[in-house]
Amino acid sequence: MPTHRRASLRFHERSLCALLVFTWSWSFAAGILDPVDFLALQSIRKSLRDLPGSNFFASWDFTSDPCNFAGVYCDTDRVVSLNLGDPRAGSPGLTGRIGPEIGKLSLLAEFTIVPGRVFGQLPQTMYQLTNLRFLAVGRNYISGEIPADLGLLHNLRTLDLGYNQLTGQIPRSVGTLPELSNLILCHNKLSGSVPPFISQSLTRLDLKHNGLTGMIDPLSLPSSLQYLSLSSNQLSGQLDGVLDGLESLNYLDLSMNKFAGPIPAKVFVLPITNLQLQRNVFAGPVLPSGQVTIPTVDLSYNRLSGEISPLFSTVQNLYLNNNRFVGQVPGSLVDRLLGAGIQVLYLQHNFLTGIEINPAANIPVSSSLCLQYNCMVPPVVAPCPLKAGSQKTRPTSQCVEWRG
Numbered sequence: 001m002p003t004h005r006r007a008s009l010r011f012h013e014r015s016l017c018a019l020l021v022f023t024w025s026w027s028f029a030a031g032i033l034d035p036v037d038f039l040a041l042q043s044i045r046k047s048l049r050d051l052p053g054s055n056f057f058a059s060w061d062f063t064s065d066p067c068n069f070a071g072v073y074c075d076t077d078r079v080v081s082l083n084l085g086d087p088r089a090g091s092p093g094l095t096g097r098i099g100p101e102i103g104k105l106s107l108l109a110e111f112t113i114v115p116g117r118v119f120g121q122l123p124q125t126m127y128q129l130t131n132l133r134f135l136a137v138g139r140n141y142i143s144g145e146i147p148a149d150l151g152l153l154h155n156l157r158t159l160d161l162g163y164n165q166l167t168g169q170i171p172r173s174v175g176t177l178p179e180l181s182n183l184i185l186c187h188n189k190l191s192g193s194v195p196p197f198i199s200q201s202l203t204r205l206d207l208k209h210n211g212l213t214g215m216i217d218p219l220s221l222p223s224s225l226q227y228l229s230l231s232s233n234q235l236s237g238q239l240d241g242v243l244d245g246l247e248s249l250n251y252l253d254l255s256m257n258k259f260a261g262p263i264p265a266k267v268f269v270l271p272i273t274n275l276q277l278q279r280n281v282f283a284g285p286v287l288p289s290g291q292v293t294i295p296t297v298d299l300s301y302n303r304l305s306g307e308i309s310p311l312f313s314t315v316q317n318l319y320l321n322n323n324r325f326v327g328q329v330p331g332s333l334v335d336r337l338l339g340a341g342i343q344v345l346y347l348q349h350n351f352l353t354g355i356e357i358n359p360a361a362n363i364p365v366s367s368s369l370c371l372q373y374n375c376m377v378p379p380v381v382a383p384c385p386l387k388a389g390s391q392k393t394r395p396t397s398q399c400v401e402w403r404g
Contacts, residue, residue: 033066036104037079041066043101048084051092051116056085078107080131085114094118098137103128109155115139115163122161127152136160138184146185148173158182162206170195170207175220185210186229194230196220208232208253216242229253231276239264246270255279255298263299265289268311278302278319288312299323300346308333308347317344321370321388329355329371340364348388349373351399375399 033041045060059070067074073081082105085094093116102111103125109132119141126132127149133156142164150159151173159174162184169192170185180199186208193214194207202222208231215237221228223245231253238261243249252267253276260281267275268288278300285306286299292312298319305324312318313332329347334357336342343366352374359379363369370384372392 032077033074033079034077036106037077038062038066040101040104041069041072041079043099044082044084047099047101048094048096048118051095053092054086054094054116056094073110075107079105080107081110082108083110083112083114085116087114092116093140098123098142100125102126105129107131110134112136113140117141119143121145122147122150124149126150129153130155132156133179134158137164139163141165143167145169146171146174146190150174151176154178156180157201158184160184161188162186164188166190168192170212172196183207194220194235197222200224203227203248205229218242218244221246223248225249227251230257232256234258236260238262239267243267243270252276263304268292268294268297270294274298308352313342316342318342319344319346320350321346322349325350325352326375327353331356337363337367337369340366342367344368346370346385347374348384351375351394353399355379 042062045057050057056070066072071083072079091114093114095117097120098118100123102123106128108129111132117140118137121144122142124147126147130153132153135156136158138160142161143166145168146161146166148171151171154177156177157179158181166188168190170190172195175195175197178199179201181201182204183202184206186206188210190210190212192212194212194216196217197220200222202224204227205225206227206229208229210233212233212235214235216235218241225246226248228249228251234257236258239259243264243266249270250272251274252270252272255276256279258281260283262284263277263282263286265288269290272294274296275294276298278298280302283303286304286309288309288311290311291314293314296317297312297315300319301322303324307327308320308325308330310330310332313330313336329352333342333345334355337345338361348370354376355371357379361380363380363382369382370388371378372384372388373394375394377393
């Protein structure tokens, strides 16, 4: 046989062999994984890509078994968990969109995307993921409204869409999820009211930094709540009844809203470490029912009045500044301050008339006291925060008018 014909035959044999290997590899991958899931993963890969510095998708070679891809977990021939992006802190993350094909992964129980620059809306097809228990795509650039059909995901336990650019209202259907235990929608642009929640497994509710308005329905919060943050919204109304039955709370932040009326005494006996009610319009006297054991209590920037209760002497960090408190500072607070039991005692910008403290007293280095802008000349020199201003005392006319 001529030399050139033998070389040509060997070339065709090698080409046929390579084609057979490629066809076998693709068939092997498609054979292990359900074809619908295989095609869905291909579409997801096309809609997302690595940010510079990320190599997450380097292993996504569709000539091999997709169940061995980074972030893909299978049960036999179906995808049950999809964790996209490098989870290590500081990794660059992903960009692109979440395509509608995500709804084709019908046995998916967990779907996460690490913080990055994923944008666009949540696909409407997500309602098809009826086995989904964990959905977390926080700290990206997801926009648009939360699909109301997420309320059809009756197995959903964790919904984390925090730190995105979501708008519109929180669908009432989300509140009807029977197994929901963690709802994190903080740092978005959501509006409307807080819906009622029926899940008796809900332990974490984080809605801070949105534009939520209206009053909280006293029956809307389940007794299972342990973490409640509604800070930096425009919520209003009184707290009477709202916190009834929430004996399991260990974190409460209602700061920077428009809550009004008196502060219920029951708030001060909650088993929490930090009570944040600052920057609202709470008014009236503050009357705890017993010694306050919460380490940090911040009631600053409200319209609270009356005398300061000595029951606050066991608080380590006490912020009562920028209110309308009158009278003498309780001696028990002074004793605790000088004994380093109180680390922060901010009483500035009130109408207090006196404090019994030796001008030569040495305030512990670990403690901070601020008394300026009251109806007295501060008897001790103590550094105040810069935002307290430079005026040491209130104008006499204001003090006379307030006492009158």
